[in-house]
Structure formats: C-alpha cells, structure tokens
Amino acid sequence: MVVVRGLHFSINGRVIFSGIDLNVRRGSVTAIMGPSGTGKTTLLRMMTGQQRPDSGNVEVDGQDVGALGRTQLLDLRRRMGMLFQNGALLTDFDVFENVAFPLREHTRLPERLIRHIVLTKLQTVGLRGAAQLMPAELSGGMARRVALARAMVMDPRLLVYDEPFAGLDPISMGVVLRLIRQTNDALGITSIIVSHDVQEICSVADTIYLLSDGSIAAAGTPQDLNGSDAQIVRQFMQGLPDGPVPFHYPAPDYHGQLLERAP
Amino acid sequence: MNGMIGDIVGSARDSLATFGRMMMFLGRLLAATPAAVLRPRLVVHQIYNAGALSLLIIMTCGLFVGMVLALLGYDLLSRVASEDILGAGAALALTKQLGPVLTALLFAGRAGSALASELGLMRATDQLAAMEMMAVDPLRRVALPRFLGGVLAMPLLTAIFIAIAIFGVQLVGVQQVKIDPGSFWSQMRSAVELADIYEGLIKGTVFGIACSLIAVYEGYNAAPTAEGIGRATTRTVVVSSVATLILNFILTAFML
Numbered sequence: 001m002v003v004v005r006g007l008h009f010s011i012n013g014r015v016i017f018s019g020i021d022l023n024v025r026r027g028s029v030t031a032i033m034g035p036s037g038t039g040k041t042t043l044l045r046m047m048t049g050q051q052r053p054d055s056g057n058v059e060v061d062g063q064d065v066g067a068l069g070r071t072q073l074l075d076l077r078r079r080m081g082m083l084f085q086n087g088a089l090l091t092d093f094d095v096f097e098n099v100a101f102p103l104r105e106h107t108r109l110p111e112r113l114i115r116h117i118v119l120t121k122l123q124t125v126g127l128r129g130a131a132q133l134m135p136a137e138l139s140g141g142m143a144r145r146v147a148l149a150r151a152m153v154m155d156p157r158l159l160v161y162d163e164p165f166a167g168l169d170p171i172s173m174g175v176v177l178r179l180i181r182q183t184n185d186a187l188g189i190t191s192i193i194v195s196h197d198v199q200e201i202c203s204v205a206d207t208i209y210l211l212s213d214g215s216i217a218a219a220g221t222p223q224d225l226n227g228s229d230a231q232i233v234r235q236f237m238q239g240l241p242d243g244p245v246p247f248h249y250p251a252p253d254y255h256g257q258l259l260e261r262a263p
Numbered sequence: 264m265n266g267m268i269g270d271i272v273g274s275a276r277d278s279l280a281t282f283g284r285m286m287m288f289l290g291r292l293l294a295a296t297p298a299a300v301l302r303p304r305l306v307v308h309q310i311y312n313a314g315a316l317s318l319l320i321i322m323t324c325g326l327f328v329g330m331v332l333a334l335l336g337y338d339l340l341s342r343v344a345s346e347d348i349l350g351a352g353a354a355l356a357l358t359k360q361l362g363p364v365l366t367a368l369l370f371a372g373r374a375g376s377a378l379a380s381e382l383g384l385m386r387a388t389d390q391l392a393a394m395e396m397m398a399v400d401p402l403r404r405v406a407l408p409r410f411l412g413g414v415l416a417m418p419l420l421t422a423i424f425i426a427i428a429i430f431g432v433q434l435v436g437v438q439q440v441k442i443d444p445g446s447f448w449s450q451m452r453s454a455v456e457l458a459d460i461y462e463g464l465i466k467g468t469v470f471g472i473a474c475s476l477i478a479v480y481e482g483y484n485a486a487p488t489a490e491g492i493g494r495a496t497t498r499t500v501v502v503s504s505v506a507t508l509i510l511n512f513i514l515t516a517f518m519l
C-alpha cells in the first residue's frame with residue numbers, strides 16, 4: 001500500500017533522513033517508532049504529500065506522491081485519513097460539524113444520514129454527548145478522539161495516526177487501541193501509527209519500524225523486536241537512557257557551556 | 264552610503280517580489296471564483312462577518328466626519344458669503360474622496376486585521392493542513408469566501424458611510440448653523456452627478472479588492488507562530504492603508 005524508497009531529506013542543513021526504505025502491506029497495522037525529533041511526523045507529511053523529499057520516493061496505492069499534481073493529490077487524499085498530532089480541529093465549528101465536515105464537503109448525503117454517520121462515529125470514541133461542544137471546550141485527549149472520529153468518517157483506505165495515544169487516560173487508550181485494530185480489520189483499512197508507547201504499539205501493530213538517526217534501525221514483528229539483542233532495539237524497547245540512541249539533541253559540551261561567559 | 268542604497272534597492276526588490284506573489288495569489292483566487300458561485304451561503308456569511316464587524320465604527324466615524332466637514336466648510340464658505348453650497352461641496356468631497364478612502368482605512372483596521380489573524384491562527388494550528396488532508400482546498404473553502412465577502416461588503420459600507428456622513432453634514436449645517444434647508448438640498452442635488460457616485464463606488468470596489476486581498480494573503484501565508492500572526496496583522500493594516508492612499512491618487516487622476 002505504501003512503499004518508501006531511498007528517502008533523503010534535510011532541513012536547514014540538518015539531515016533528517018539519510019536513506020529510508022519501508023514497506024507497508026495492505027490491510028496491516030504498521031507502527032513507526034523512534035525517539036522524539038527523529039522525523040516521524042516529517043515522514044508522515046511525506047507520505048501524505050504535505051512535504052516533498054530531497055530525493056527518493058514515496059508510493060501510496062501505486063502512485064508516486066511527490067510527482068502528483070494538486071488535483072491528483074487531493075484525489076488521493078480522499079482515500080486517506082490523518083490524525084494530526086495536535087488534533088487540528090476546526091475551531092469555528094462544534095464537534096458534530098467537525099466530524100461532519102468531510103461528508104458535507106465531498107458528498108451530497110441527506111442530513112438524516114449525515115447525522116446518523118456522525119453520531120455513530122462519535123459514539124465509538126465515546127463523545128456522542130459532546131457533539132454540541134466547541135473545540136475550545138474540549139480537553140486535549142477529547143480533541144484527539146474527535147479528530148480520530150473525523151479521520152475515520154469517510155471510511156478511508158489508509159489511515160495515518162500521529163501519536164494517537166498521547167494525552168489519553170488508560171481507559172480511552174484501551175478503547176482507541178481496540179478501535180484502531182477493529183476499523184483496520186473490519187473495513188480492510190491499512191493503518192500507519194506513529195507513537196512512542198512501546199507496550200501499546202506491541203499489542204496492536206503487525207510490523208514495527210524503528211527509526212533512529214535518519215535511518216531504519218530495526219524492523220519486524222513485535223516479537224522480533226522484543227527478542228532482538230541489537231543494542232539499539234533493546235535500549236528503545238526497554239527505555240534505557242544510555243545506549244546508541246542519544247537522549248540529547250546535538251549540543252556543545254555541557255560543562256563548557258555552563259562555565260562559558262554569557263555572550 | 265553604499266549600504267543605504269543597497270538596503271533601499273533590497274527592500275524595493277522584496278516589495279516587488281511580495282507584490283508579484285500577491286498577484287499570483289489573486290490569480291488563484293479569481294480562478295476559483297466560479298466555484299464559489301455554487302456555494303453562495305459561504306460568501307454571504309462572510310459579507311455578513313466583514314460588514315457586521317465594521318458597521319458600527321463606520322457609522323460612528325461617518326457621522327463625526329460629516330459634522331466636522333460641515334463646521335470646516337461653513338467656516339470657509341461664510342467668509343465668501345456662499346454658505347448655500349455647503350451641502351454640495353460636502354457631498355462631492357464625501358462621495359468622491361473621503362467616503363471610499365476613510366471606509367477602506369476603517370475596514371482594513373477592523374475587518375482586515377481580524378481576517379488576517381483568523382487565517383493566521385488557522386495556519387498555525389494546522390487547521391489549513393487538516394483541510395488539505397481532508398482533500399478540501401483551503402484556498403477555496405476558507406480564503407476565497409472571505410476575500411469575496413470583503414470585496415462585496417466594501418461598496419456597501421462605503422455607501423453607508425457616505426449616507427451617514429451627509430446626515431452629519433446636515434445635522435450641523437441645517438440644524439445648528441441654520442443654512443436654509445431648501446438651498447442646502449437643491450444645491451447638493453444639482454451639483455452631484457451620477458458620474459460622481461460611480462467614482463465613489465468604483466473606488467470602494469477597488470479598495471475592497473485591495474484590502475481584502477492583502478488581509479487574506481497575509482493571513483493565509485502567515486508564519487505559524489504567535490509572532491508571525493502578529494506580523495501578518497500589522498502588515499495587513501499598514502500595507503492596506505498605504506495601498507488605499509496610493510490607489511486613490513491613481514484613480515482620482517484617471518477619473519478627473
């Protein structure tokens with residue numbers, strides 16, 4: 001469904017990707033994990049055509065995303081749903097209208113049917129009662145669940161989730177996990193999840209790609225990765241501060257900088 | 264010295280580049296306009312937004328501008344014993360110059376800045392990106408109705424401004440300093456021609472296009488930060504005001 005080949009990208013002279021290859025099977029749940037700031041969101045932006053790579057290409061459903069024109073891209077996106085890291089709800093509309101938005105824009109369904117679909121989707125994320133609230137009245141976790149309902153409302157073929165679990169309490173987390181798996185299996189959707197939550201990901205994903213330092217450090221099923229004795233994989237899966245993955249963003253020597261006189 | 268000339272050349276080049284990008288943006292808006300006809304409710308909503316936002320301040324300012332114009336005109340005209348033409352003079356000044364220009368300045372300050380910050384915030388909070396991901400073109404769905412709403416609201420607001428201002432003129436001229444109402448109104452009616460009214464409306468429309476375009480462009484392309492939104496808002500007001508005054512000179516020179 002999604003094939004990434006030889007992806008290179010740098011921004012402001014900092015190399016983000018130096019050769020990424022990745023393959024997402026149709027109908028699977030694929031997770032992309034990696035330390036904060038390694039470019040997971042950027043990778044999703046390339047898969048959805050919001051950003052272009054320096055070289056290499058991304059194919060979605062057989063189409064080279066980077067080479068598509070504007071209308072073709074919009075066309076492709078009708079078959080995609082994306083959950084933004086911050087929800088990105090439309091602040092002018094209430095929860096109901098936010099979820100109804102894609103339906104109103106792309107279909108001519110009668111109001112009764114729209115109402116039915118939207119309420120069903122809101123019910124699955126447990127927010128049917130919040131339909132009349134404005135986005136400003138929601139908590140972060142609620143906003144993300146509304147955004148999830150909105151991403152699913154058009155029954156897309158590919159669903160892309162950027163950090164779906166961040167800010168969710170354990171109960172919603174469990175619900176969202178099951179929801180992702182269920183929509184994936186019931187509707188034959190392909191799902192890509194970006195997340196740091198190792199345990200949750202292991203319980204839901206078919207394949208995991210571990211992104212580190214601009215390339216794929218490891219790939220495989222959750223069992224593969226848990227059983228792996230590559231240092232980098234163990235460090236990430238077990239959350240150890242020391243290892244090949246630096247916890248710090250590149251910086252000058254710590255003591256030196258503290259002792260330095262203010263410029 | 265050389266550095267200063269370099270700076271001037273550099274900023275002139277930047278302005279020109281911005282102007283070019285703005286014209287391309289206008290081109291994209293105009294290309295999408297036929298589609299907007301299919302969804303008139305979005306545009307009507309934005310006319311209401313832009314109009315309702317500015318209506319009160321435009322009416323208040325119109326009233327006071329009219330009254331001050333009457334005081335000044337009376338002072339001037341009574342020295343040459345021709346107070347009777349106060350109505351005519353004030354009406355011409357308002358229809359051809361003050362009405363469109365002041366309305367545009369007020370519109371830029373009230374509706375334009377609100378538009379720019381609204382769009383800037385939508386950009387900063389990923390709402391525009393989210394629309395793109397839902398296969399909805401934010402240029403058509405968000406920018407275009409706001410642009411058209413502003414363009415259509417401006418001539419209406421200009422007409423309202425002029426009408427209220429003339430009311431202000433007669434409030435001072437007829438009610439207070441007791442110019443004969445008969446000659447006040449008949450002088451006005453015989454002096455103002457249809458062409459003058461057209462000039463006012465054309466100016467109102469052109470300023471409406473300029474101010475709405477600048478507001479929508481600045482907001483839509485704002486840097487996605489708090490500072491970026493602030494800068495977009497400020498630039499909207501400043502650039503719109505300067506553009507209005509320059510365009511006013513050009514249009515006046517052409518239509519004289």
Ligand SMILES: Nc1ncnc2c1ncn2[C@@H]1O[C@H](COP(=O)(O)OP(=O)(O)OP(=O)(O)O)[C@@H](O)[C@H]1O
Nearest residue numbers: 011012016034035036037038039040041042043085
């Ligand atoms: N507009 C930008 N300008 C400069 N650098 C950027 C920009 N956007 C992203 N970056 C850099 O690109 C890198 C990857 O960013 P990205 O948002 O993709 O990370 P991420 O893996 O999603 O992190 P997180 O897990 O914290 O969301 C970061 O190190 C960031 O500094």
Ligand SMILES: [Mg+2]
Nearest residue numbers: 040041085162
């Ligand atoms: Mg991210």
